[in-house]
Amino acid sequence: MKTVYERADIVPLLAQIFRELGYEGATLSRITERTGIGKGSLYHFFPGGKEEMADAVLAAIDGWFEEAVYRPLRHDDARQAIAAMWTNVSEYFRSGRRICLVGAFALDDTRERFSRAIRDYFTRWIDALRLALMRAGCVEEEAQTLAEEGVCGIQGALVLSRALRDETVFTRSLETLAMRLEAATR
Template identity: 35%
Template sequence: MLKHLTEVFRHSGYEGASLTALSSASGLHRASLYHRFPTGKPGMAAAVLASVERSFEDILAPLTSEPDPSAAVAEMARRVGVFYADGRLACVLDTMTLRGAPDEIRAAAAGLAAGWLSAMTDVAQRAGASAEEAGRRARAALVRIEGALIVARVLDDPSEFQLALAELPQTLVAD
């Protein structure tokens, strides 16, 4: 069910995700949705972000478990590609923070992005970059990934996203 709710938020944003669309996507009547999510749409959005957070724990795991920083980044990139269907899916962190999203939802999305930045900064430092340089590399990597997702969606061509992922090891851990 969370997968279906995620798709509605991914495609419509927070404000555009109507209860009708959420009900239809989940296959549940509104009353059943409210039974599962007593706070309504904010609760559904929070559950979706919690699910995304669990996914990102798995996506980012190689950055701490793989001893070779370059291999770690390459595996993280592969997992990011799977999560975003090789650039065919919009970023749920982006769409969930569009107009109308409650502050708690924006804060949760910001926390996920900050965790991603922190993990990439750490692996860049492990590869020998200074703290300042590692932070710059991590931000550049995140901007490249997110920007490539937008380009892939707008042009209906995921190749730029796939290129961004292929270049991630060079972006984060190159000398």
């Protein structure tokens, strides 16, 4: 008996494990234990070991956000894209039950390993949101402030709702943020 995987099947599993255990906490044996995938297979797909696994996960996350959030913010109807962002992001983060891996990596020494991926994730998010806000009628300076505030608020909401084990904190925070951005584009 032998189960055959593809890289694409493994990455989401790895993402969830890194989210739950952090980079340092995600040991090779815990990964094999939770995924059922042996070390041989893991090193076959990710010869660079844990670091390459995390790279793949970050790339997948980036890909999802690019398609589901950044691109619409840059090219679609601005107000509509911003509205879609809140619902997509809320769903992606499971109403606060799932954390933002990129944000978590930024907090400790792990940041040094994935510096560029972490920085890019946030700069591109803020930038795309800023552009949408400007298309919706904001002047550049206000758009920049609001974009930072939005992304910042999401990260804070994730921390707080997890700490309090209360997903209504996340939901409410996102609603407040959405209203504030909406108010600034009338």
